[in-house]
Amino acid sequence: MRAEKISLKHISESLSVSKTLVSMVLNNKGDENGISKETQKRVWAKAKELNYKPNLMARALRMGRSFTIGLVVSDISNSFYSKIARFMEDEATKRGFTLLICSTDENPEKEKNLIRMLINRQVDGIIISTSQSTPEQFIILQEQKIPYVFIDRYFDGVDASSVCIDNYNGAFQAVEHLINQGYNKIAAFAVTPVYVSSIRQRIDGFISAMKTYTQEDANELLIEVDYQDITNNTRKKIFEMLNCPEPIDAIFAVNNKVAIACLESLIELGVSIPKDIAIICFDDLEVFRIISPQISSISQPIEEISRTSIDLLINEIDSQFGSIHSNITLSPKLMVRGSTAKKM
Amino acid sequence: MRAEKISLKHISESLSVSKTLVSMVLNNKGDENGISKETQKRVWAKAKELNYKPNLMARALRMGRSFTIGLVVSDISNSFYSKIARFMEDEATKRGFTLLICSTDENPEKEKNLIRMLINRQVDGIIISTSQSTPEQFIILQEQKIPYVFIDRYFDGVDASSVCIDNYNGAFQAVEHLINQGYNKIAAFAVTPVYVSSIRQRIDGFISAMKTYTQEDANELLIEVDYQDITNNTRKKIFEMLNCPEPIDAIFAVNNKVAIACLESLIELGVSIPKDIAIICFDDLEVFRIISPQISSISQPIEEISRTSIDLLINEIDSQFGSIHSNITLSPKLMVRGSTAKKM
DNA sequence: ACTAAACGCTAAAACGGTTTAGCGAAAAAT
DNA sequence: ATTTTTCGCTAAACCGTTTTAGCGTTTAGT
Helix, strand or coil: CCCCCCCCHHHHHHHCCCHHHHHHHHCCCCCCCCCCHHHHHHHHHHHHHHCCCCCCCHHHHHHCCCEEEEEEEECCCCCHHHHHHHHHHHHHHHHCEEEEEEEEECCCHHHHHHHHHHCCCCCCCEEEEECCCCCCCHHHHHCCCCCCCEEEECCCCCCEEEEEEEEHHHHHHHHHHHHHHHCEEEEEEEEEECCHHHHHHHHHHHHHHHHHHHHHCCCEEEECHHHHHHHHHHHHHHHHHHCCCCCCEEECCCCCCHHHHHHHHHHHHHCCCCCCCEEEEEECCCCHHHHCCCCCCCCCCCHHHHHHHHHHHHHHHCCCCCCCCCEEEEEEEEEEHHHHHCCC | CCCCCHHHHHHHHCCCCCHHHHHHEEEEEHHHHHCCHHHHHHHHHHHHHHCCCCCCCHHHHHCCCEEEEEEEEECCCCHHHHHHHHHHHHHHHHCCCCEEEEEECCCCHHHHHHHHHHHHCCCCCCEEECCCCCCCCCHHHHCCCCEEEEECCCCCCCCCCEEEEEEEHHHHHHHHHHHHHHCCCCCEEEECCCCCHHHHHHHHHHHHHHHHHCCHHHHHHHEEEHHHHHHHHHHHHHHHHHHCCCCCCCECCCCHHHHHHHHHHHHHHHCCCCCEEEEECCCCHHHHHCCCCCEEEECHHHHHHHHHHHHHHHHHHHHHCCCCCEEEEEEEEEEECHHHCCCC
């Protein structure tokens, strides 16, 4: 019942030329192969007439390249990743590639299966924000000689390109800012898995800033929230932190997910921002500007992350010889807004 | 430099059996083809040993099916679509399909190219929130016998499946609610292109509700905002609507994009919600609950849209014979929150 | 006039699977 | 003892491209 697809063969037969010739012409290699202008014109005309659509699967099979890139993130519906996906889509399209987007839910096993799937689909390369705790998974990619680029999270000692943020300093700045504004009982809300480099580094930045400025060991002010049930977990913890002998006066939310959960809980509990609790978030959301007070944040250069990583990856794909890997660290930016106004 | 890929041939040769046999076994058709248990075990063992990864391109080429579905939306970074994409991804994966996601920026020409690309990539079907003004583009798909399902937007008279929302009644309810709360000078902020069915119907619902309850022709209270520069356009219009002889007292935002822009402008202008201006939005965002006051909205059943459309599409893909199309309309839900509190 | 080069083009192999048709040996049926 | 059936398996075609190697004819060179 499928419609009859028009292939090179149809064109070549109806023009009584070879498939080879048609292929050459349609790939704009007519001139370099000395096909007469006249014939080229006939081929193009016939292709248009028959409404020829090249079968990219066949091409991929023959060429050993699919012009496809896998993008693996924890959740494409998280605005941080959907924005990244969008920038990458534009950049990839511009360079003749298509994106295959997959969500892992921070589940290492799921991630493993997705990577396998991507390999089977013959992607030319992979960009990944991994949720693995160890790098062993990536040996497979090394073995298969499939180029890949880490974004947001990476592993020390793994020889692969990466595009990440200076999370440590971003977090340090955020906490420093809170302290400068007069807050000192600051809780950090982190989301699992906390072993991934980005979260780990943000936590380290938090601990370090707290030690520097308050001489305190802030480990008990570090709250780990389970990714699977962020909302309820957060609510419970916030309630605890507010009703203890020494209640907190500020929150450092380690990413946008947990920030939203915090804000939701705070509203629900009728807590006033920043009077009762100041808050700053690692990740900037456009909605942070439509909240009153607006929410301070550490803003990541999303477009740069996307463009750089696509660029790195395609370069590796294009270089047949073992390529040099780049590890790029971009700087986040402190956005000061109302949610961290000077403590009264 | 690419690693040597393991193919069926490697397995078959190292076991001295035929490729056919190996293919059968690995597709779990060993039993039905009477391959001995013994041999099957050897094949599986060798496949594991060699770390065999089937080449899905080759399979797709031979089978004429790629187990790939194209998803075409205006912008994957819009949370409405990224959520849809996520639900679809899960449902598609469950059924052995992979999603190819593309953004059109509401540009019909771009959409056309993307559809062509998807056809070339041999997708088995397409799910699309189209930005076309006329259905002619879809004749191509009909001709190529590629199943497709409209979501969110459809065309009257085009014989294809669709999964949409009752936009007219959703909008009517939203406006009705505003009026019941005591507002009557209500502006609708719509985003271009306004000719797509969903926006059109929401506008119709708005006009109709206004006529029903205020006996007014609300056409001059309908603001069209250009998709390419929503923020600035909106700001300008809001300023105008507030500083005219009869300023508005409520806003009906026709989708989440324009709602965010409205809220941004209102905050910037120091307008108090809902005291000065009430607002309700078609589309519910999780952040609407973390804003004070929380934002009322018309919430769409995103998961149902996603699952239903994937289901419809895969059914059409699986049925070789001309399949019956379904046109499904789902009901949105009014979420009453603080931004539309009774007028004082 | 003969060789060499240039021109315009083609046949066939290759990519890695799936599928069709059918093979030879052993077992069962007559 | 012969025929038939079953069993376990295989050769070859096929999907739609790209690519390699080389074909015959005309033109240019000497």
